[in-house]
Amino acid sequence: MSVSLNRAYGGGFADPAVDSARAFRAAMNVMAKPGEIRDLDSAQPPAPLSAAAGTLLLTLCDPETGVYLAGACDTPELRGWLAFHTGAPVVAAAEADFAVGTWAELMPLDPYRIGTSEYPDRSATLIVEMDALEQAGATLRGPGIKDSATLSLPDAAALAGNAMLYPLGLDFFFTCGGKVAALPRSTAISEG
């Protein structure tokens, strides 16, 4: 039995009840206030996943949520880690409740579920790994934002197209190291 496989199980929540409640609160707050950036680093997932993305997966996933691991994220270590800590099945993009990877790996947006008119909540949430995350760039307006906010987005045009689908569409978390920000489908985006 290889050591790397065993190491893949480490890095979960030290105190699952408290850590996941804190992480959920952070995730909820960034989603409620697009443009806000918060710390989220209570889990240490195997490479190449960032601490923030790993913490989100541990907090939001369970055996009933399908996860799509895009591109370089789809490693045996990460699959084992996810199975051990959450029991979440790894699925294709079209069936995913959550998808994780860099923006380029997650593209195109078409296969992901955007919900139906009766059940707009049956849509995917994308966790986008970013090289940098800062409150600069595209201008955001909408629910949860007083006047306007700014956030560095990977592709403002594609995200604006997603917002046009409202009330259907995808929701996004952006993660970079131990930081997280979010962009719900209800936010209107205009170029910086």
Added chain:
Amino acid sequence: MAIQKKNGTEAEIETETGAETGAGQQARRGWMSLLARAPETLLLALWSGYGASPSFDWLRRPETGAVMVRGRMGGTGAPFNLGEMTVTRCALTLQDGTVGHGYVQGRSKARAEAAALIDALMQTGAASAVRRAILDPLAEAMATTREDRAARAAATKVDFFTLVRGEDG
């Protein structure tokens, strides 16, 4: 915290032993089953009798939850839910990276920890010593208990038979 599904539990253990041979997996299934059902006092006594207490890191601290026990009539019929059962589980890793899982019935965390340590040691060079000191006596004691109980029940067995049935006479 609920341990969510029996299926999930099995999948985890299978992932863990996936690299091993079928025979190794079968053997591990045997001692996991033994540890899961072992009476607490006996298991802890044997464990402290073994002496060694290797240092380890938690992968998952002991937590108690419920799992749905499923059964099949005669072992082949359609599966049905027998009922929920309280289970305590934990996972840990020894200094050399060996992972041990403990799944035991009831809510004793000490017992889950001992079971996980024994599972981890059974995958190391200490396996035969652990088997001699803990698993064999445990299996023997549990078999004796089962046979005693079966013998007590057998003593009250009544065979009904009729030589001449009433309606025939």
